Amino acid sequence: MTYCVGMVLDKGLVLMSDTRTNSGVDNISVFRKMFSWSVPGERIITLMTAGNLATTQAVISRLEERTKQPSDRQNSLMELPTMFQVAAETGKLLREVIHETQDDNGRLGKGRFTASIILAGQIKGMEPRLFMIYPEGNFIEASFDTPFFQIGETKYGRPILIRGYDRDMSFEDAVKLLMVSFDSTLKANLSVGLPLDLMVIERDGFGAKHERRIESSDPYFNAISDSWSEALRSAFHSLPDYSFYQPDETT
Amino acid sequence: MTYCVGMVLDKGLVLMSDTRTNSGVDNISVFRKMFSWSVPGERIITLMTAGNLATTQAVISRLEERTKQPSDRQNSLMELPTMFQVAAETGKLLREVIHETQDDNGRLGKGRFTASIILAGQIKGMEPRLFMIYPEGNFIEASFDTPFFQIGETKYGRPILIRGYDRDMSFEDAVKLLMVSFDSTLKANLSVGLPLDLMVIERDGFGAKHERRIESSDPYFNAISDSWSEALRSAFHSLPDYSFYQPDETT
Numbered sequence: 001m002t003y004c005v006g007m008v009l010d011k012g013l014v015l016m017s018d019t020r021t022n023s024g025v026d027n028i029s030v031f032r033k034m035f036s037w038s039v040p041g042e043r044i045i046t047l048m049t050a051g052n053l054a055t056t057q058a059v060i061s062r063l064e065e066r067t068k069q070p071s072d073r074q075n076s077l078m079e080l081p082t083m084f085q086v087a088a089e090t091g092k093l094l095r096e097v098i099h100e101t102q103d104d105n106g107r108l109g110k111g112r113f114t115a116s117i118i119l120a121g122q123i124k125g126m127e128p129r130l131f132m133i134y135p136e137g138n139f140i141e142a143s144f145d146t147p148f149f150q151i152g153e154t155k156y157g158r159p160i161l162i163r164g165y166d167r168d169m170s171f172e173d174a175v176k177l178l179m180v181s182f183d184s185t186l187k188a189n190l191s192v193g194l195p196l197d198l199m200v201i202e203r204d205g206f207g208a209k210h211e212r213r214i215e216s217s218d219p220y221f222n223a224i225s226d227s228w229s230e231a232l233r234s235a236f237h238s239l240p241d242y243s244f245y246q247p248d249e250t251t
Numbered sequence: 252m253t254y255c256v257g258m259v260l261d262k263g264l265v266l267m268s269d270t271r272t273n274s275g276v277d278n279i280s281v282f283r284k285m286f287s288w289s290v291p292g293e294r295i296i297t298l299m300t301a302g303n304l305a306t307t308q309a310v311i312s313r314l315e316e317r318t319k320q321p322s323d324r325q326n327s328l329m330e331l332p333t334m335f336q337v338a339a340e341t342g343k344l345l346r347e348v349i350h351e352t353q354d355d356n357g358r359l360g361k362g363r364f365t366a367s368i369i370l371a372g373q374i375k376g377m378e379p380r381l382f383m384i385y386p387e388g389n390f391i392e393a394s395f396d397t398p399f400f401q402i403g404e405t406k407y408g409r410p411i412l413i414r415g416y417d418r419d420m421s422f423e424d425a426v427k428l429l430m431v432s433f434d435s436t437l438k439a440n441l442s443v444g445l446p447l448d449l450m451v452i453e454r455d456g457f458g459a460k461h462e463r464r465i466e467s468s469d470p471y472f473n474a475i476s477d478s479w480s481e482a483l484r485s486a487f488h489s490l491p492d493y494s495f496y497q498p499d500e501t502t
Contacts, residue, residue: 164487187410
């Protein structure tokens, strides 16, 4: 499994991904699932991937035209004029890769090579944008009604995102929120694992404002993980107490 | 979908279930998923079901021998000497019902008629016990390492259960904890719905200590739902703040 979240804020975009891949619980590895390209001052584009690793690596390689000699490569991510076209091109490649691998009349097991992608970025002259790209190659865009996308193991970490998100929150608060969401997911699903990759893209910055790998020894992540249990327990005890005698029974 | 939780405490057992069944989002109904039988002073047995409704209703009907004339019926739940035997009998019926419906060489779609059951109760002279019964008819028992079972849509409501549970908590706190867990699930998955059924079984009480249906108008549930958002937000803000300048970068 995987867990990746991309979030739109008034101030820009914040993205976090885990790095665990597994083929059975007895075969786990660390692979980067966040990929970023930028033309400083003009554009920054970041992708996060979930699903079959061979599929997602093939999509990234094709985006960078790694089948060609380095001198002949044209990275379309660096050249396409709009984020919409970047999403369309990425979706097309994703669909092609899945189709090629799957094109066996179902013998290999339908759905085994599937993948999803979160695409975020900004190109000069346009707004920061966030897309979710489906295995079929089509995609949706985030809005302030649905200001974040999750892929992979989305459920454990969702309640806190729903309740903690504010479009005008600071980048620091957004990172904290993502860490809590990832911590809940890591605690519940062994197929999501540290280290985490973090990317903060400031509106009109056209570059990474803040980019880090969060290792298992990270003191801030560990402080969040430790204190969140305590904070949740306090929150729980601050709620009104249940009584076996309900108001309608005592009147 | 469905959401049911059964929990073992030092003081006894606490169970909660939702009541929504759906066949597509355009076809939802309210059906009870919690069923209870007792011989006052001697035993109390409660079942909660998730999965195909025809399957689970058939299991309940067979347990009560509703195929027979009322005068000929022998409810094995009232007579079996141990909770282990109740679990085994329930599992056997569950497996049989699924097998009969599914016995078509897969034409009807494998897995469509599957179901799971949480079984809780106590028989005089023995401890309160909690089982999870699988569609195959086998089952596991809760212990204080894994003191609660969930069936149905288990993920959204799990992080708070993991962090809030204490074996020596009061029944009132356990009910509060379940309400928070159900509220998170209801907010995230439309196929889990109010009203909820609640059952509290006190150790050596051999009857329902507290049994209620929680409707959407329930003032306590609504107070929990409203104040949990606020409490979570306070908990979140009580955590240490993230800084873009990490200790290792400033030294």
